[in-house]
Amino acid sequence: MTRDLLRFATAGSVDDGKSTLVGRLLYDTKSVLADQIEAVTRASADRGLATPDLSLLVDGLRAEREQGITIDVAYRYFSTPSREFVLADTPGHVQYTRNTVTGASTAELAVLLVDARHGVVEQTRRHAAVLALLRVPRLVLAINKIDLVGYDEGVVAAIAKEFAGLARSLGFADPAVVTIPVSALLGDNVVEPSARTPWYEGPTLLGHLESVPVTGPDVTAPFRMPVQYVIRTGPGAAVSDYRGYAGQVAAGTVAAGDEVVVLPGGARTTVASVQTADGPLAAAGAGRSVTVLLTDDIDISRGDVLASAAAPPRVTDELEATLCWLAEKPLRPGARLLLKHGTRTTPVLVGAITERLDTDTLTFGAAPAELAINDIARVGLHTADPLPVDDYADVRATGSVLLIDPQTGNTLAAGLLGTPLALLDPLTGP
Amino acid sequence: MTAPALDALDALESESIHIFREVAGEFDRPVILFSGGKDSTLLVHLAAKAFAPAPIPFGLLHVDTGHNYPEVIDFRDRLVARLGLRLEVARVQDWIDDGRLVERADGTRNPLQTTPLLDTINAHRFDAVVGGARRDEERARAKERILSLRDAFGRWDPRRQRPELWNLYNGRHAPGEHVRVFPISNWTELDVWRYIRREGIELPSIYYAHRREVFRRDGMWLAAGPWGGPRGTERVELRTVRYRTVGDGSCTGAVESTAATLDEVIAEVTASRLTERGATRADDRLSEAAMEDRKREGYF
Numbered sequence: 138m139t140r141d142l143l144r145f146a147t148a149g150s151v152d153d154g155k156s157t158l159v160g161r162l163l164y165d166t167k168s169v170l171a172d173q174i175e176a177v178t179r180a181s182a183d184r185g186l187a188t189p190d191l192s193l194l195v196d197g198l199r200a201e202r203e204q205g206i207t208i209d210v211a212y213r214y215f216s217t218p219s220r221e222f223v224l225a226d227t228p229g230h231v232q233y234t235r236n237t238v239t240g241a242s243t244a245e246l247a248v249l250l251v252d253a254r255h256g257v258v259e260q261t262r263r264h265a266a267v268l269a270l271l272r273v274p275r276l277v278l279a280i281n282k283i284d285l286v287g288y289d290e291g292v293v294a295a296i297a298k299e300f301a302g303l304a305r306s307l308g309f310a311d312p313a314v315v316t317i318p319v320s321a322l323l324g325d326n327v328v329e330p331s332a333r334t335p336w337y338e339g340p341t342l343l344g345h346l347e348s349v350p351v352t353g354p355d356v357t358a359p360f361r362m363p364v365q366y367v368i369r370t371g372p373g374a375a376v377s378d379y380r381g382y383a384g385q386v387a388a389g390t391v392a393a394g395d396e397v398v399v400l401p402g403g404a405r406t407t408v409a410s411v412q413t414a415d416g417p418l419a420a421a422g423a424g425r426s427v428t429v430l431l432t433d434d435i436d437i438s439r440g441d442v443l444a445s446a447a448a449p450p451r452v453t454d455e456l457e458a459t460l461c462w463l464a465e466k467p468l469r470p471g472a473r474l475l476l477k478h479g480t481r482t483t484p485v486l487v488g489a490i491t492e493r494l495d496t497d498t499l500t501f502g503a504a505p506a507e508l509a510i511n512d513i514a515r516v517g518l519h520t521a522d523p524l525p526v527d528d529y530a531d532v533r534a535t536g537s538v539l540l541i542d543p544q545t546g547n548t549l550a551a552g553l554l555g556t557p558l559a560l561l562d563p564l565t566g567p
Numbered sequence: 568m569t570a571p572a573l574d575a576l577d578a579l580e581s582e583s584i585h586i587f588r589e590v591a592g593e594f595d596r597p598v599i600l601f602s603g604g605k606d607s608t609l610l611v612h613l614a615a616k617a618f619a620p621a622p623i624p625f626g627l628l629h630v631d632t633g634h635n636y637p638e639v640i641d642f643r644d645r646l647v648a649r650l651g652l653r654l655e656v657a658r659v660q661d662w663i664d665d666g667r668l669v670e671r672a673d674g675t676r677n678p679l680q681t682t683p684l685l686d687t688i689n690a691h692r693f694d695a696v697v698g699g700a701r702r703d704e705e706r707a708r709a710k711e712r713i714l715s716l717r718d719a720f721g722r723w724d725p726r727r728q729r730p731e732l733w734n735l736y737n738g739r740h741a742p743g744e745h746v747r748v749f750p751i752s753n754w755t756e757l758d759v760w761r762y763i764r765r766e767g768i769e770l771p772s773i774y775y776a777h778r779r780e781v782f783r784r785d786g787m788w789l790a791a792g793p794w795g796g797p798r799g800t801e802r803v804e805l806r807t808v809r810y811r812t813v814g815d816g817s818c819t820g821a822v823e824s825t826a827a828t829l830d831e832v833i834a835e836v837t838a839s840r841l842t843e844r845g846a847t848r849a850d851d852r853l854s855e856a857a858m859e860d861r862k863r864e865g866y867f
Contacts, residue, residue, distance in 0.1 A: 142575040194706075209725060211709040212702045214755045221575045223753055235730050242732040351572040365588040368621050376620035383617070385585040385734070390570075414616035422570050425577070426584035426617070439592045463730050477735055480592060539735050546716075546739030548729045 140216070141351045146225040146240035148268065149250030150260035154281045158250060158321035158342075159213060159226050160191025165328035166343065168215035169194060191321075210239050217347055234511040235463040237267045238551050242537075245352055246275040248342070253286045253318070256296045262303060263496040269307035270459065270513065270558045272530065274352060276304060276314045279342060283334070284320040290336040293318045306499060308558070317342050354423035359448035360389035360397065361527070361535050363479030364441045368428055381412060381428035382437055387479070387534030389445060391429060392420035396446035399437055400525035405446050406433040440481035442525045442535065450525040450535050456518040458538065458552035459529075460508070466549075468508040468516075474549065475541040478524050479534065482541070488517030494558070518552070528555030576762050579754055580613065585734060586713060586750040587617040590695050591624050593738045594746070597695035598655070600684075601627040603639035604813035605770050606699030608646070609751060609759055612768050614697075615650060626653030628693070630684050632676035633660045634792065634816035642771040655691065657683040674796075675817040685721040688745055695738065697748045703755045713752050719743040760836055764829045773810045776827040781806050787820025811836075 149155040163169045181190045213224040225240035247268045251261050278300050286292045297316040304314045318337055325331035328343045362384040370379040395408045409430040411418045421427045444450055462468055476485035492501040493514040508514055529536030540550040590597050601607045614623045647654045659679050662668040668679050702709045712728055714736045729737055738746050781788040782797040789796055791803050808821035826835045
């Protein structure tokens with residue numbers, strides 16, 4: 138039986154009970170084994186607790202356990218008979234943008250937590266804005282701690298209504314958003330349906346995660362593949378005089394006979410075959426690592442992009458990007474950094490900061506003189522080499538970049554090309 | 568219009584191959600850490616697939632505690648010969664002999680591997696050190712990046728990790744620093760076994776049930792050997808056992824098992840109520856943060 142894989146992320150403010158929810162999900166799906174339970178029970182007893190603190194299952198670092206907070210994105214794994222799950226658990230404190238962006242970048246769904254007593258707070262709006270910016274396709278609003286509001290349907294309905302307006306204004310379609318009332322502490326509606334919420338007829342959190350369709354590759358998207366490596370053999374090898382271009386299909390599909398263009402150079406050629414170590418494939422879709430053989434002998438190296446000749450990306454050295462600034466040190470116009478796009482790294486000159494997202498009003502407003510950590514802003518970039526790019530909203534792989542500090546090598550920013558965040562008026566909606 | 572999503576094992580395989588190709592494209596002197604265990608054997612299999620029909624463009628490094636199982640060394644040497652790989656062996660015994668390391672009172676050599684590992688990385692100027700660690704193994708490893716920077720002393724600082732987005736990996740490092748790379752980060756123990764069955768990957772025979780002379784210590788079955796056992800009242804018995812992990816013989820326990828085939832092993836792993844490290848690794852039982860502390864010092 139084949140099983141598919143759902144990558145999802147969790148986000149929420151400090152004290153929303155996110156680690157407890159994740160611990161509950163792992164515990165109730167029996168993904169936690171006896172020695173891990175024993176370790177948590179022992180550690181909880183050391184802290185004077187009568188029942189095991191499930192958050193200790195996931196807070197892995199010494200400092201996290203000592204301070205009772207989650208510091209860094211943690212990855213968790215569990216499975217049910219039909220599906221495997223990779224969970225990026227993103228903490229909600231100071232470095233929230235950095236962590237949420239990291240977790241959301243590979244997620245097909247995000248679970249956003251709110252405390253039923255507080256409802257939608259500033260942090261919820263910020264997290265939702267980041268999830269919208271990264272174009273996470275589906276959202277779950279988990280209204281936690283419903284035991285502390287007496288399982289009150291009215292409280293849940295009011296929060297759900299407020300959040301629905303927020304989600305609409307960020308461009309989420311209504312069917313992409315599901316609200317589930319839960320108590321992570323007591324297990325209500327996490328894995329087992331709760332008898333204490335008879336007014337709630339929707340799925341449990343796990344039930345939803347299991348049934349939501351995993352997005353397969355879009356076969357109508359234009360083909361894109363950054364070349365990672367050129368695989369060659371010499372005349373004396375078992376497979377002699379081989380020359381193939383290795384990469385992971387980033388968008389669309391590729392098949393023998395397809396017309397492709399090699400960018401940024403612009404040479405056109407035809408795909409001779411699509412190979413893997415297990416033999417040739419009739420066609421390969423997004424996500425598949427392959428080796429592409431071409432009919433013509435063209436100079437191609439790491440950093441080039443193979444793309445559909447009929448619908449190629451644009452080639453430019455002037456980029457408009459929405460940046461998530463992730464570093465402690467500020468960004469000022471005129472900075473000279475490195476930019477990584479696909480498999481190519483090139484020097485970049487930072488141009489004007491045109492506008493910054495106000496995460497309270499969810500509108501773009503006047504640009505500051507410099508960007509600080511967690512800022513989201515529109516910025517112009519001038520690259521040393523021309524790049525084959527798409528808008529992030531159209532093709533994620535060729536529409537995303539990293540900015541890197543040339544001195545320390547640290548990752549400073551995530552950049553999304555084009556205008557990935559389409560903000561709508563919260564009152565009128567889409 | 569969308570096609571069906573990739574099967575979970577196909578998705579994991581493609582992700583790991585992508586990571587291996589990034590390593591080959593971005594680093595000058597990569598090396599694969601190889602213990603002969605199932606995870607590092609899987610790494611070599613994935614690397615071979617990533618670069619086929621060309622050979623794997625880098626070699627293997629085995630940090631040898633000297634407390635080995637002969638079946639594993641035999642397996643290692645056959646694998647290296649079959650794939651035509653370069654193998655570098657760093658022997659903990661050499662570090663003990665010339666005084667750079669001192670044997671521990673408890674006889675275990677697992678923690679002693681860090682110094683020979685870092686010395687060998689420096690001597691060969693390896694800039695990417697590829698390991699078979701998985702995030703599902705242990706809580707500190709759940710926080711690890713796929714490309715993880717180590718300073719000139721080989722240290723990991725969990726509070727200063729680079730954000731890692733999409734599949735854009737940042738491998739930049741200063742001279743003297745190196746990057747640890749974990750291509751099977753997102754695989755679980757069960758994924759590894761299912762894939763081994765699907766691909767028909769050969770493993771050392773000690774992963775399957777066999778008769779062995781063992782003694783009981785700290786709730787684990789340890790093999791009798793020059794590393795200090797049995798002691799005192801510990802009594803050697805002949806049992807039918809298998810190993811779930813391959814590590815230093817002094818602290819890696821066998822589990823009682825009759826699982827002699829891949830299907831039986833998968834059934835056993837699926838039903839197990841203990842993690843592989845919890846069941847059989849004394850080194851992780853030392854404290855709540857045993858793995859984090861070793862990783863900070865430069866351990867795998």
